Amino acid sequence: MKKLLILxxxxxxxxxxxxxxxxxxxxxxxxxxxxxxFYDISNPTLTKNVTTLGIIGEGTTTVIxxxxxxKIKVPLDISKDISKYQFILNYGNSNPAFINTDILQFxxxxxxxxxxxxxxxxxxxxxxxxNPFTQTDADTPDGLWMKNITVLQSNISSExxxxxxxxx
Amino acid sequence: MKxxxxxxxSLFLVCTSVVAQTQKKTDSIPVKTYRYGVRVGVDLSKxxxxxxxxxxxxxxxxxxxxxxKKYYIxxxxxxxxxxxxxxxxxxxxxxxxxxxxxxxxxxDNWLNMxxxxxxxxxxxxxxxxxxxxxxxxxxxxxxxxxxxxxxxxEEFKGLSAQWIEILLGVKTKxxxxxxxxxxxxxxxLFSNKTxxxxxxxFIPGFNRTYDGTFGVGFNYTVSYFIPIYKKKAPIAIVPKKx
Numbered sequence: 001m002k003k004l005l006i007l008x009x010x011x012x013x014x015x016x017x018x019x020x021x022x023x024x025x026x027x028x029x030x031x032x033x034x035x036x037x038f039y040d041i042s043n044p045t046l047t048k049n050v051t052t053l054g055i056i057g058e059g060t061t062t063v064i065x066x067x068x069x070x071k072i073k074v075p076l077d078i079s080k081d082i083s084k085y086q087f088i089l090n091y092g093n094s095n096p097a098f099i100n101t102d103i104l105q106f107x108x109x110x111x112x113x114x115x116x117x118x119x120x121x122x123x124x125x126x127x128x129x130x131n132p133f134t135q136t137d138a139d140t141p142d143g144l145w146m147k148n149i150t151v152l153q154s155n156i157s158s159e160x161x162x163x164x165x166x167x168x
Numbered sequence: 169m170k171x172x173x174x175x176x177x178s179l180f181l182v183c184t185s186v187v188a189q190t191q192k193k194t195d196s197i198p199v200k201t202y203r204y205g206v207r208v209g210v211d212l213s214k215x216x217x218x219x220x221x222x223x224x225x226x227x228x229x230x231x232x233x234x235x236x237k238k239y240y241i242x243x244x245x246x247x248x249x250x251x252x253x254x255x256x257x258x259x260x261x262x263x264x265x266x267x268x269x270x271x272x273x274x275x276d277n278w279l280n281m282x283x284x285x286x287x288x289x290x291x292x293x294x295x296x297x298x299x300x301x302x303x304x305x306x307x308x309x310x311x312x313x314x315x316x317x318x319x320x321x322e323e324f325k326g327l328s329a330q331w332i333e334i335l336l337g338v339k340t341k342x343x344x345x346x347x348x349x350x351x352x353x354x355x356x357l358f359s360n361k362t363x364x365x366x367x368x369x370f371i372p373g374f375n376r377t378y379d380g381t382f383g384v385g386f387n388y389t390v391s392y393f394i395p396i397y398k399k400k401a402p403i404a405i406v407p408k409k410x
Contacts, residue, residue, distance in 0.1 A: 079312065116379075
C-alpha cells in the first residue's frame with residue numbers, strides 16, 4: 001500500500017515537473033525568413049558564393065553580414081506588408097569601386113498561425129503574385145549587380161526551401 | 169510551489185486525523201456494521217483558489233454512493249473559469265465538466281471506522297469555450313524590432329474533451345458524518361476537439377495540458393455522509409489483529 005502511494009506521488013511529481021513546453025525550443029519552426037540562393041550568371045546551374053554581402057533593412061541601421069555563402073536568410077517585417085532592403089555587394093571593401101548597392105523591396109501578405117504555448121504564433125508570408133519584388137538602384141546610381149531574380153516559391157511557410165534565386 | 173504546499177498541507181491534515189482515529193478506543197462490545205448511503209461534498213481547493221488567485225474561479229461538487237462493501241460509484245461535477253497569462257499568450261477558458269467512475273477501498277477498517285484509502289478511475293468530459301485575449305508572434309531574428317503583443321479577443325466556442333483519470337485518495341471521518349479527503353489524479357486525454365488556429369491549453373476538470381496528452385490534478389474535499397441503510401458484518405468475519 002505504502003509502495004503504491006510513493007510510486008503514485010513520484011509519478012505525479014515527475015509529470016508535473018515536465019515544464020519543457022514552457023520554453024520555445026530552437027528546433028520548433030517559427031516565423032520563417034526569406035531564403036535566397038545565389039547563382040552564377042555565366043553558368044546558371046551553379047551556385048555562387050557572395051564574398052561579403054551586407055543587407056540593411058529600411059528603418060534600421062543594423063547590418064546583417066554574409067560572407068562566402070550562396071544561401072542567405074532575410075528576415076521579413078512581421079508588422080508590415082513590405083520589407084525593403086539594401087543589398088550591398090562587397091560590403092566594407094577597401095576599394096569603393098567594388099561596392100555595389102541594389103535595393104530590393106518585397107511585397108507580401110501575412111497570416112498568423114498558432115505554434116504552441118511556449119512559442120505563441122508565427123507569421124507566414126505570401127509574396128504578392130503580380131509584384132513579388134521591386135529592384136531599384138542605389139540612391140547614388142552604381143548600376144545593378146543582380147542580373148536575374150526569380151521567385152521559386154511565393155509561399156513562405158518554412159526555411160526548408162528556397163524562395164528566391166538571384167544570379168549575378 | 170503553491171500546489172506543492174497545498175499537497176503537503178492536505179497530506180499532513182489527513183494523516184493526523186487518520187492517526188487520531190486509530191487511537192480511539194471503544195468501551196462497548198464491538199458489533200461491526202457497515203453503513204451504506206450517499207456522500208456529497210465540495211472541493212475546498214477550488215474554492216480556496218477562487219479567493220487567492222485573481223484569474224481563477226472554480227467550483228467542484230463531489231459525490232459517491234456505496235454500492236458494495238469496498239466499491240463506491242463516484243463522481244465530480246464542476247465549473248472552471250481560468251485566465252492564463254503566459255509570455256506568448258493570454259487566454260481565458262470557461263466551461264463545465266462531469267466525471268463519473270468508481271472508487272475501491274483498500275483500507276481494512278477496524279470496528280465501526282469508516283475511513284478510506286482508495287484507488288479509483290473516472291471518465292471525464294468537459295464542454296468549454298476559449299477566448300484568446302492577446303498573443304505574440306515568435307520571430308527569432310526580431311530584426312525589425314521585438315514583436316509586440318497583438319490584441320485579439322477571438323472566442324472559440326463549442327470545444328470539448330474527454331479523458332480517463334486514475335486516482336489515489338484518502339477519506340477520513342472527522343466527526344459525525346463529516347469527512348475530509350484528498351485525491352491525486354493522473355489524467356490521459358483521448359479526445360480533444362481543438363479550435364482552428366489555437367489549442368486547448370487548459371481544459372476545465374482536466375487542468376492544464378502539456379505537450380502530450382497527460383495531465384495531473386488533485387482535490388481536497390469536505391463531504392457529508394447521508395446514511396440510507398446498514399448491514400451487519402457476517403459473524404464469521406473477525407477483524408484481523410495487526
